[in-house]
Amino acid sequence: MSVRVDQEAILRWLREAEALGWLRPLDGALAEFLREQVPDAPPLLLLAAALTSHQAGRGHVCLDLDQLWERAEPVLSLPPETVDAPEPVKSPAALLDAAGGRDAFERQLECPELVGRGPGSTPLVRDGPRLYLRRYWACERTIARVVQQRVDAAAQWRAQLDPATVRRWLDGLFGAPGGDGPDWQRVACAVAAGSGFSVITGGPGTGKTTTVLRLLALLQGLHGGALRIRLTAPTGKAAARLNASIAGAVDRLGLEELDGGAELRARIPTEVVTVHRLLGAGGGRRFRHHAGEPLAADVVVVDEASMIDVELMAALLEALPDGGRLVLLGDKDQLASVEAGAILGELCARADQGGYWPDTAEWLEAVSGQCIPSALIDPTGGGLDQHVVMLRHSHRFGADSGIGRLARAVNAGDQAAVEAWGYGHEGDLARVQLADGEQDPTLIHWAVDGGQTGLGYAAYLSDIQELRPGPDASAGEYAGWASQVLETHGAFQLLAALRRGPYGVEALNERLAAALRQRGLIRGEGAWYEGRPVIVTRNDYGLGLINGDIGIALRVPRFLVQSPEAGGAGEERQKVLRVAFRAADGSGRIRWVPPHRLESVETAFALTVHKAQGSEFRHAALLLPDRPSPVLTRELLYTGITRASQWFTLLEPQPAVLKAAVRQRTVRGGGLRAMLEAAG
Numbered sequence: 001m002s003v004r005v006d007q008e009a010i011l012r013w014l015r016e017a018e019a020l021g022w023l024r025p026l027d028g029a030l031a032e033f034l035r036e037q038v039p040d041a042p043p044l045l046l047l048a049a050a051l052t053s054h055q056a057g058r059g060h061v062c063l064d065l066d067q068l069w070e071r072a073e074p075v076l077s078l079p080p081e082t083v084d085a086p087e088p089v090k091s092p093a094a095l096l097d098a099a100g101g102r103d104a105f106e107r108q109l110e111c112p113e114l115v116g117r118g119p120g121s122t123p124l125v126r127d128g129p130r131l132y133l134r135r136y137w138a139c140e141r142t143i144a145r146v147v148q149q150r151v152d153a154a155a156q157w158r159a160q161l162d163p164a165t166v167r168r169w170l171d172g173l174f175g176a177p178g179g180d181g182p183d184w185q186r187v188a189c190a191v192a193a194g195s196g197f198s199v200i201t202g203g204p205g206t207g208k209t210t211t212v213l214r215l216l217a218l219l220q221g222l223h224g225g226a227l228r229i230r231l232t233a234p235t236g237k238a239a240a241r242l243n244a245s246i247a248g249a250v251d252r253l254g255l256e257e258l259d260g261g262a263e264l265r266a267r268i269p270t271e272v273v274t275v276h277r278l279l280g281a282g283g284g285r286r287f288r289h290h291a292g293e294p295l296a297a298d299v300v301v302v303d304e305a306s307m308i309d310v311e312l313m314a315a316l317l318e319a320l321p322d323g324g325r326l327v328l329l330g331d332k333d334q335l336a337s338v339e340a341g342a343i344l345g346e347l348c349a350r351a352d353q354g355g356y357w358p359d360t361a362e363w364l365e366a367v368s369g370q371c372i373p374s375a376l377i378d379p380t381g382g383g384l385d386q387h388v389v390m391l392r393h394s395h396r397f398g399a400d401s402g403i404g405r406l407a408r409a410v411n412a413g414d415q416a417a418v419e420a421w422g423y424g425h426e427g428d429l430a431r432v433q434l435a436d437g438e439q440d441p442t443l444i445h446w447a448v449d450g451g452q453t454g455l456g457y458a459a460y461l462s463d464i465q466e467l468r469p470g471p472d473a474s475a476g477e478y479a480g481w482a483s484q485v486l487e488t489h490g491a492f493q494l495l496a497a498l499r500r501g502p503y504g505v506e507a508l509n510e511r512l513a514a515a516l517r518q519r520g521l522i523r524g525e526g527a528w529y530e531g532r533p534v535i536v537t538r539n540d541y542g543l544g545l546i547n548g549d550i551g552i553a554l555r556v557p558r559f560l561v562q563s564p565e566a567g568g569a570g571e572e573r574q575k576v577l578r579v580a581f582r583a584a585d586g587s588g589r590i591r592w593v594p595p596h597r598l599e600s601v602e603t604a605f606a607l608t609v610h611k612a613q614g615s616e617f618r619h620a621a622l623l624l625p626d627r628p629s630p631v632l633t634r635e636l637l638y639t640g641i642t643r644a645s646q647w648f649t650l651l652e653p654q655p656a657v658l659k660a661a662v663r664q665r666t667v668r669g670g671g672l673r674a675m676l677e678a679a680g
């Protein structure tokens with residue numbers, strides 16, 4: 001039975017949902033704005049607009065109406081982070097039902113002044129079962145158009161290559177082909193060499209970086225070293241990380257052994273910039289480079305492409321010159337961008353199955369010498385699938401690695417394998433039950449002492465005391481100390497799925513600080529104390545800090561941070577608290593920042609998995625909450641597990657939560673795939 005749900009009832013619900021923190025003020029403001037534009041706007045349309053905006057704020061480009069009707073709660077993640085809606089606020093699903101079901105809802109979305117079906121100026125766009133804010137629809141359309149142009153031009157790109165020459169180069173770079181099954185790294189180089197647009201996806205340690213560097217050597221080899229190549233990553237953190245590792249990775253390629261290898265090496269760039277910098281971010285929203293002023297680049301490589309959002313991707317694709325080649329690298333199974341868009345996931349939707357056409361497989365064999373397994377050949381595959389390669393072998397986590405096995409099982413949704421994982425510590429994995437809920441001292445034992453691994457926070461806090469430079473130490477010695485403390489700190493990280501509640505990072509940070517104080521590992525009250533680890537939550541160009549940077553508060557002599565050359569004694573040697581950050585340029589230099597200058601930082605004893613994306617720790621411990629939550633998904637678990645390079649610990653109060661999380665997929669609304677299929 002339907003009840004009357006009028007505009008006032010909807011707007012009241014939106015205000016209540018906002019007061020509860022379920023929706024952002026922006027979401028309700030959109031509904032109010034639409035009502036001002038069209039005073040008799042259908043009430044459910046106002047609700048749908050607010051929910052579309054809510055989805056955009058949570059990383060969804062659109063509101064998928066089919067999914068909304070199937071399972072509103074996980075799709076909207078409402079009520080958030082808790083399972084029960086406090087009475088008397090209805091869940092949105094109950095509200096929709098009360099309003100008369102899907103037919104009534106669909107009828108109310110027919111409002112041409114506010115909802116368009118394509119290009120135009122309405123604030124909302126309806127495309128199939130998807131409802132978009134116009135801006136996101138336009139971005140997705142741009143991405144689909146540019147990708148489709150390049151997919152359509154595949155034959156021309158391949159025709160420019162002589163298969164025998166490519167094969168010779170690949171043999172030089174990879175050695176003669178051999179081994180069981182195809183070497184997907186070679187296949188990836190072949191796919192990307194024969195295409196203006198390609199995607200190389202793979203889990204941790206599958207060799208994405210190594211492969212792309214070989215690809216660049218191949219392309220430079222084929223073009224006489226004349227290509228202008230740009231390396232880029234969506235976040236400053238990811239760019240800095242690649243910057244720090246790329247020179248070493250180029251060295252390991254062994255290019256010197258090739259004819260002309262030294263010149264080739266010199267033609268492979270090692271500088272990685274953010275996509276914003278590449279495009280020339282100014283003060284406003286427009287970039288310096290766009291369709292009318294394309295980038296001066298022949299090849300653009302985007303690392304960590306799973307973290308790129310639709311707006312940035314659309315801007316990048318528009319700025320790509322016609323003959324420019326784009327290569328996206330990333331792990332399709334990781335959590336997607338926090339901003340709107342799960343582009344890599346959508347582009348790689350069929351990467352596991354291959355979907356290569358027989359003539360693609362034939363061409364790939366001719367140029368790479370690798371035979372594509374018949375299970376991955378499909379004459380009905382999509383055009384886009386011919387441009388996607390998945391690296392399937394991890395060089396970091398071999399068959400005997402527990403972390404690798406667990407990550408694969410979680411990723412595949414293999415509940416039996418996950419359930420078979422018993423409590424205890426074996427090899428590189430530990431599964432620990434917290435019998436006494438969030439107050440269980442075992443949690444502190446693992447976070448502070450690292451359990452059997454010995455890698456917990458006590459290690460860096462001890463370094464602070466034990467390695468502290470003597471009274472006459474130089475600025476360089478202080479920097480060396482800070483560098484060591486940051487290094488030891490970076491070996492361990494406690495991760496949590498949630499922000500709020502007893503198992504969320506906020507409560508954990510407080511609990512850990514109290515436990516460390518009790519142990520005498522940190523001293524002093526107040527917000528700032530020596531040893532406080534902080535994470536930067538917003539880019540601060542003035543200070544040269546980027547979102548995701550981690551620093552540690554340390555006591556240093558005043559002279560050091562005011563005028564390092566001055567030296568000094570007595571008064572001058574008085575200690576002040578400064579936060580030590582590693583400079584982002586990969587130089588390892590230490591920057592000392594006064595705490596009061598840091599406007600957007602949070603304590604980092606515990607981090608959400610989202611925040612830790614793009615980082616890696618020797619030991620990562622993931623704490624699950626005591627009951628299922630819409631945010632606790634397979635992708636979140638996988639991303640958490642793969643942050644660990646040597647040891648992974650799962651801390652859980654309730655074994656059922658892990659099982660539920662493995663079953664639950666992150667639902668991302670997005671129509672890129674549908675747009676490409678419609679165009680192809």
Ligand SMILES: Nc1ncnc2c1ncn2[C@@H]1O[C@H](COP(=O)(O)OP(=O)(O)OP(=O)(O)O)[C@@H](O)[C@H]1O
Pocket residue numbers: 185202203204205206207208209210211252395396
């Ligand atoms: N074909 C290969 N043979 C042997 N070792 C390899 C091969 N490819 C990569 N490696 C090694 O595996 C490790 C991981 O490689 P790489 O850093 O390229 O992977 P990635 O996928 O970029 O990793 P990440 O998870 O950091 O993104 C490196 O030590 C690299 O030298």
